Amino acid sequence: MSNPFIIGLTGSIGMGKSTTATMFAEEGVPVWDADAAVHRIYAPGGAAVEPLRAIYPDAIVGGAVDRNILKDWIGKDPSALKQIEAVVHPLVAQDRADFIAGSDAPIVVLDIPLLFETGADDRMDLVVVVSAPADLQRARVLARGTMSTEQFNTILAKQMPDAEKRKRADVVIPTETMDDARTAVRAVVTQVKERLSHA
Structure with a gap:
């Protein structure tokens, strides 16, 4: 079995990345989601539970990793993030490798929010960025009602600029409208398939 063609999908908060990932899936391309992988390894019985219990027992609640307690720890202890990442990053990388190895599809999408920030873009065959105007991005995020303007600005400051x-x-891939995004997704899938047929 040859390795699939790997598309790395990324974009800043509120740019429509999850929606775009769903569009790739609707075109028959399997999608691996980095955030979902973290949820899996944090869930009861997940691969991160015992290693994180070993370094910070308070973070384990009901047999699962409590993200809010981790956030509080990161806020209090400058070394916490590095300790957490040392556990989580290899487990997420393993989850990703298992997904690629287990797929018999010719093309796969890896949905990775911090693709550039973690240097994972080097391992992709094609890098796709979703983008929308800044005012639309802000409006989308604040419309969710899950974070304040300050929280949004903090997250934005940590991400590579659009x-x-x-x-x-x-x-x-422009995501001002879903039609634009869908047209662009279909074009990417068609081009990759053509490229593979001539390989």
Whole structure:
């Protein structure tokens, strides 16, 4: 079994990445979601539960990792994030490797929010960035009602600027409208399939 063609999908908060990932799935392309992988390893019986219990027992509630307690710990202890990442990153990488190894599809999408920030873009065959105007991005995030403007600005400050992501992308998918995004997704899938048929 040859390795699949790997599309790395990324984009800043509120840019429509999850919706775009769903569109790839609707085109028959299996999608691996980094956030979902973290949820799996944090769930009861998940691979991160015991290693994190060993370094910070308070973070385990009801047999699962409590993200809010981890956030509080990160806020209090400057070394906490590095300790957590040392446990979580290899487990997420293993989850990703298992997904790729277990797929017999010719193309797969890896949905990774911090694709550039973690250097994972080097391992992709094609990097796709979803993008929308900043005012639309802000409106989408605040409309969810799950975070304040301050929290949104904090997250934005930690992410690579959208303009930089667009510069480093092989393909930019505009998400002002869902029709634009769907057309762009179909074009990417068609082009990759053509590329593979001539390989």
